[in-house]
Amino acid sequence: MFSSKKDNALLAMIRTGQTMTGRQKLSLIVQLSIPSILAQLSSTLMFYIDASMVGSLGAQASAAIGLVESTTWLFGGLTSAAAMGFSVQAAHFIGANDFVKARQVFRQGLMATAVFTAILTSICLLIARPLPIWLGGGEDIVGEASLYFAVYAVSLPVYQIGMLASSMLKCSGNMRVPSIMSIMMCVLDVAFNFFLIFPSRTVAIGGTEIYMPGAGLGVAGAALGTVSAYLITGIILIWFAVYKSPELSLRREKWVFAPMWGYLRNAAKISLPMAAQYVMMNGAQIVSTMIVAPLGNFAIAAHTFAITAESLCYMPGYGIGEAATTLVGQSIGAGQRGLTQSFARMTIFMGMAVMAVMGLVMYIFAPEMIGVMTPVEEIRTLGVDALRIEAFAEPMFAAAIVGYSICLGAGDTLIPAGMNLASMWMIRLTLAAVLAPSYGLQGVWMAMAIELSFRGAIFLFRIFSGKWIKKVHVK
Template identity: 30%
Template sequence: MDSLVNENSLGQKLKVIFALAIPAVVENFFQTIIGFVDILFISKLGLIEVTAVGITNAVLQVYFAIFMSLGVAANIYIARYIGAEDSENTRKIAQQSIILAVISGLILGLITLFFARDLLMLLGAEPEVLDAGEIYFKIVAIPSIVISLMFVLSSILRGTGDTKTPMKVSIWINLLNIVLDYVFIFGFYFIPALGLVGAGMATVIARLIGSLLLFYYLSKTKSIHSFRFIDWMPKLDIQKRLLIVGSPAAGERLVMRIGQVLYFGFVIQMGTNTFAAHTIAGNIEVFSYMIGYGLATAATTLVGQLLGAGQTDTAKDYAFLLTILSIGVMSLVGVILYFSGGWIGTFFTKDVEVLRQISIALKIDAFIQPILGAVIVLTGVFQGGGNTKIPMYITAIGIWVIRTGGVYLLGISLNLGIAGIWVAIGLDNLFRAVSLWYKYRRHQWIRKDLFNDKETRAN
């Protein structure tokens, strides 16, 4: 702990930040690249299979939001107790978080077992897609316990300040997933080609191995020490606190997803070319998120540990430095998008009109990048401070009112097309950045009751 937070010079602080952020960036990069490869293999099976995976992933995003919220809560508490050098409560929170991950994974697994087809029907899937999607969905989501454990175990390790182990495990299991994908989808020697079923099996095996590896490394972590049998008994008071802190984080993700559905409906009305251009531009932009989320991971961990150690002023220093750093780095990303976005689009399509619209979108997005950098890191700062509600409320207003309303007004009513869409996205992010900064300056990023005397002990 001391090596992380008792650094005074700018160079030392940057060293601490990069030590935490770079592994998270690398992990995000590999996950994004391997996601593309995964879809590439499945695309060889046909459009029905690609669509089946697409609608399954849309439902899984809700599952991910729930598991991520548990991870956020675990990260917050673990970082605080690490900062306070309270190894006993650190261990208790870790074990109770794992129990909660198992319970939530089992519940969602049972929901998938009995209602998989009904959930996919909500998305309006065609019958042939529905048949394939149901099979794939059941394979990957009935064992949801391995997904929940991946999220929570990684978050616990990050809370201790270890971002390298989740990165290493993520890289290895994703590379394993690619190999298993190829073998199970297309067949290899005595292994028959299993198609979409094989893709699902590969994903589950990789996640299972990942969960086992993360648990092994966590059990060896010095700051947690050995787990105690008595702490594997569910403690409802601790789990209640984890749910209260984590729920707004899940809410924010769900708010984003619902908002995307709302404004995507308006984008579709603008025509196939505009929708395709918007989708491709979004797929290109996603690479810029990797840097921001890496810095946000560092922000959540550092702020949580510093507040746990009672070093509020140092936490503010790191929060400000991380925000400025994110704005600066993502400004450079914006320059790249401005001058090469159109060229990058040629890897996705050769349609001249679509390419023109992609170029317009990414030129506008170039000016959004520094604003987005502030939004992502400040959200991480608020999470480190235990205040997960404010980002959720601000996100709801931003995406439901400003972005969705802006897309309709600018894109459809004023007939600005793709330019109107991305200006609306920029206005949404600007609103969120200003709102989060205002709340931060008013010291509303720290939830002061999170670690009062009554709650400090993880009984």
């Protein structure tokens, strides 16, 4: 069913200006979404497994990772913003059948993001020690939290270039290789964690006891396992994009080191609003963590576990969103305005339908989703309540996710970034600060559910008003 030849044939219809039937459009959306959803789910599963393995060490270890997790998302988001500034341009050129310019953009992206990530890594290492203290962590967790963040920082250079290669491949229509690498990353992370987190021990398998060596590094082992998985899969992604991709391969291209300012300016126009959004959105997540921190280690751990568990339910929305970015980007590059709008409507409704189902699953299986990650009853109770509150907001969360991805494919990032920021800072944090003292962690998650519903509504208005596509020149 999921054939790369079928994908390529349908994508070629976009690039050559052919009329597509509704069934062909739906087929292409599904063909591109499924690998992307699997990639998103496997990536989230990696964090889920990390949380469950560390959770077995107790609330203190879980709280140490939870304290700095929002900050790792911040820096990961900045690498994503840098990559998308170039890959969206590549999608437009590929849609216009101009592979020469797509490769030029790729080369410029490799050089620019290498410089950017060197700066980013230096900043991370400088703040690693004081960061947990700034976030309000207790003395019992700041040491492990600092170490976890420092190890994460070391992986950023390869993670950044791997992110660029992955987003370039996705925008070219190749969702399969990034998906396979995400699944591989998850498998490697489990394997590395198994040996690095726990000490040497005897494991019973099928009635036979087997000696299992282990480093016993605890929280640091979880960080090393994740970093090792990033490094291996990142290198493979870079190799495939540079040497094997039909649209992007630089193997026979003359390497030009001089900056090509037109591409760099366009990348900045796309990336800077995204980067500002990531800083402010993750800053909001950090403030949210600071609101939760006074509620105690149980609340911090439950908050972190609930976020991780919920991500298993909203990742399908991000998978459909990535397909929307590719399809909208290539349709705009091909000058097909009607097709662009059609893909926008179809993807946003598909995302809402899928995540409505996932919200129901999350509500029903909340005890099992939290229970896998921690044996501590107090954490489980708090986490289950949080997930069941959030379940009602999932369809509108999908509208926000896919709506933003549609705008991204069009290169329209400034106003959508402002929409995300205003919703997060003015509604979520304000409500969380008001509700947390009276309702505890439940109040924080009530604020989150209300804000996500509002954000989804304003993105639906923007997409169906058509204002996002008016910002783009089409043939």
